[in-house]
Amino acid sequence: MNRVVFARKRDYLFFLPSLVPLLLLFVYPLLKGLVMTFQETGSSGLTLHNYIEFFTNPRYYDTIFRTLYLVIPATIIELIIAFGITYFIRGKMRGKGIIAGLTIFPLTLGSIIIDMGIISFFKPTGWFNTVLINIGLIDEPFKLVYNYWGTFLALIILGVAFMASNFVGIMDYIDPNLEQAARSLGASRWITFKRVYFPLIRSNVLTVFALNLIMQIGVYSSAVIVGNPASETRTFVVVAFEEAMRNFNYNMANTVAIVMGITQIVILGIVFAIRKRGYIGSASTFK
Amino acid sequence: MKTKKTVSENGNYHAPVQGKTFIKNSIKEIVFYRGYQTVSWILIIAFLAVVLGMTVSVILNAFGEEWYGTFLPQGFTLEWFINAWNAYEVGEYFKITMQIVFIATVISLILSIPSVYILARRNFPFKQALISFFQLPFTLPDLLYAIPVASIFYSIGLAETMTGLIIVNLIVGVPFSVFILLPYMESIDPRLEYAAESLGATKFQLFRRIIIPQIVPGITASAINIFIRMFNTFTIILLISGPKTQTLNVMVFSVLQGSGSQPPAMLNSLALTLMIPLLFFSFISLWVSSYTQRRLGK
Numbered sequence: 001m002n003r004v005v006f007a008r009k010r011d012y013l014f015f016l017p018s019l020v021p022l023l024l025l026f027v028y029p030l031l032k033g034l035v036m037t038f039q040e041t042g043s044s045g046l047t048l049h050n051y052i053e054f055f056t057n058p059r060y061y062d063t064i065f066r067t068l069y070l071v072i073p074a075t076i077i078e079l080i081i082a083f084g085i086t087y088f089i090r091g092k093m094r095g096k097g098i099i100a101g102l103t104i105f106p107l108t109l110g111s112i113i114i115d116m117g118i119i120s121f122f123k124p125t126g127w128f129n130t131v132l133i134n135i136g137l138i139d140e141p142f143k144l145v146y147n148y149w150g151t152f153l154a155l156i157i158l159g160v161a162f163m164a165s166n167f168v169g170i171m172d173y174i175d176p177n178l179e180q181a182a183r184s185l186g187a188s189r190w191i192t193f194k195r196v197y198f199p200l201i202r203s204n205v206l207t208v209f210a211l212n213l214i215m216q217i218g219v220y221s222s223a224v225i226v227g228n229p230a231s232e233t234r235t236f237v238v239v240a241f242e243e244a245m246r247n248f249n250y251n252m253a254n255t256v257a258i259v260m261g262i263t264q265i266v267i268l269g270i271v272f273a274i275r276k277r278g279y280i281g282s283a284s285t286f287k
Numbered sequence: 288m289k290t291k292k293t294v295s296e297n298g299n300y301h302a303p304v305q306g307k308t309f310i311k312n313s314i315k316e317i318v319f320y321r322g323y324q325t326v327s328w329i330l331i332i333a334f335l336a337v338v339l340g341m342t343v344s345v346i347l348n349a350f351g352e353e354w355y356g357t358f359l360p361q362g363f364t365l366e367w368f369i370n371a372w373n374a375y376e377v378g379e380y381f382k383i384t385m386q387i388v389f390i391a392t393v394i395s396l397i398l399s400i401p402s403v404y405i406l407a408r409r410n411f412p413f414k415q416a417l418i419s420f421f422q423l424p425f426t427l428p429d430l431l432y433a434i435p436v437a438s439i440f441y442s443i444g445l446a447e448t449m450t451g452l453i454i455v456n457l458i459v460g461v462p463f464s465v466f467i468l469l470p471y472m473e474s475i476d477p478r479l480e481y482a483a484e485s486l487g488a489t490k491f492q493l494f495r496r497i498i499i500p501q502i503v504p505g506i507t508a509s510a511i512n513i514f515i516r517m518f519n520t521f522t523i524i525l526l527i528s529g530p531k532t533q534t535l536n537v538m539v540f541s542v543l544q545g546s547g548s549q550p551p552a553m554l555n556s557l558a559l560t561l562m563i564p565l566l567f568f569s570f571i572s573l574w575v576s577s578y579t580q581r582r583l584g585k
Contacts, residue, residue, distance in 0.1 A: 007409035014402055015402050017397070017401055021458070029435035030431060088328075088330075099335070110536070110565065112536055113561055113562045114341070116554065117344065119551070214428065218430060250434055254434045257428075264428065
């Protein structure tokens with residue numbers, strides 16, 4: 001029995017302790033930040049100067065392409081790896097817990113430690129290159145750190161961990177009977193995947209993909225520590241921090257942040273438009 | 288923690304598929320399936336090898352003596368770790384971080400429990416919208432509010448102070464603790480409260496004697512999760528921290544950022560000082576969640 005009680009006026013007071021900090025620290029700065037982008041440092045008149053500067057100066061607008069060039073290939077590869085691993089270990093399988101746990105493990109370490117790990121593992125004298133040279137596959141070590149590839153690898157490790165952590169939960173909710181029914185009616189494994197499993201899981205996978213994509217557009221510490229923040233990995237956040245902490249130009253910094261936010265929303269819109277076209281309903285209805 | 292459910296009563300769907308009973312596998316399909324299995328195993332082993340290799344090589348780098356081109360370092364020493372600990376005053380920053388994170392965790396929990404109670408027990412218009420609003424701060428990119436917060440904090444003098452760092456952590460803590468506590472609060476049986484009320488308990492007694500004891504597992508889980516999250520909070524702390532009031536990971540990041548001349552062993556030791564507490568907290572978090580699940584399962 002769950003008698004639902006309608007709230008009385010007095011009950012709304014209980015929201016004050018949590019809503020006040022949220023309004024002061026989140027909503028107000030968000031709005032103020034939006035206004036700030038239309039102002040110049042030191043004056044209070046409204047102007048479009050910051051946005052004009054952003055879209056005419058290649059120092060700024062280049063960051064859009066640099067970020068997307070880094071993040072979009074990375075997330076697609078992450079999707080393939082994370083889906084491959086979690087799809088293979090779905091259901092009951094020996095070692096599932098260990099494989100899933102180790103795949104998700106990088107999430108607990110966080111970005112900075114992963115960056116140091118990338119440096120130690122992929123540097124010219126690190127294990128990766130040492131092993132490849134000793135096997136005889138390559139003569140010269142790959143240059144994989146302090147450039148595009150360093151950040152790329154860091155993104156992949158963290159992205160796979162994030163996506164896999166979500167996929168494991170999603171795949172557990174799909175009724176295995178559906179697959180079994182398709183198989184017993186004579187469908188091959190591939191047809192079962194294509195016609196039964198994939199349509200059920202598609203929309204959730206795309207949601208996770210979109211979340212991961214917008215998360216990775218905000219890449220910062222990997223771009224600075226293992227990347228080359230002066231040119232190849234000059235992402236949105238690198239520029240925003242440069243403006244805020246070196247030039248103390250919060251208005252421009254926030255303009256960069258807002259453009260980043262808009263880019264994220266556009267990408268989210270695209271992914272969700274794709275998602276909507278093939279939506280066939282929830283995957284766990286039969287349970 | 289993600290919800291991990293068992294695979295349901297029919298988890299054994301591999302057995303009839305691979306067996307001899309009612310499905311005939313064509314030769315082509317068997318070959319295809321073997322290929323798929325091989326590729327999957329290669330993928331899993333390669334990814335896990337990179338993850339483990341990275342972790343182990345950071346540890347070996349931090350504790351190794353000389354390491355050039357060989358498979359393992361020449362010898363092991365604690366010297367770098369101790370050097371890094373002393374040179375960067377890791378102990379001091381660790382203390383500051385723990386203070387900030389601990390105080391902010393306690394405040395976040397106190398601020399969010401009343402709201403969680405109302406969200407779980409009462410019904411009102413736009414309730415779902417309010418719950419989504421509580422989730423906004425950790426779904427939106429933090430840079431969007433971090434920069435204005437930094438400029439506000441600098442103009443009112445809260446930046447680079449302990450108070451400022453604690454306050455700023457609330458934006459991480461409050462929404463997240465609402466998010467984690469809500470399912471726990473919803474699972475508490477309201478009949479116990481009616482019973483207490485009918486026996487003459489006041490509102491305060493009800494809260495202290497009935498609700499708080501029942502929600503202890505939820506509070507523990509959410510405290511640990513907020514704690515880890517705050518320990519990892521980066522963007523906003525980096526923007527408002529001063530040279531002496533930094534959290535550990537911001538300090539480590541600043542060192543790594545301008546680290547051209549430092550020996551790599553020193554930097555790896557520094558990264559390790561960050562890794563050890565994180566592993567420790569995650570271990571506790573896993574232990575607590577499995578413990579509460581066992582308790583709730585009974």
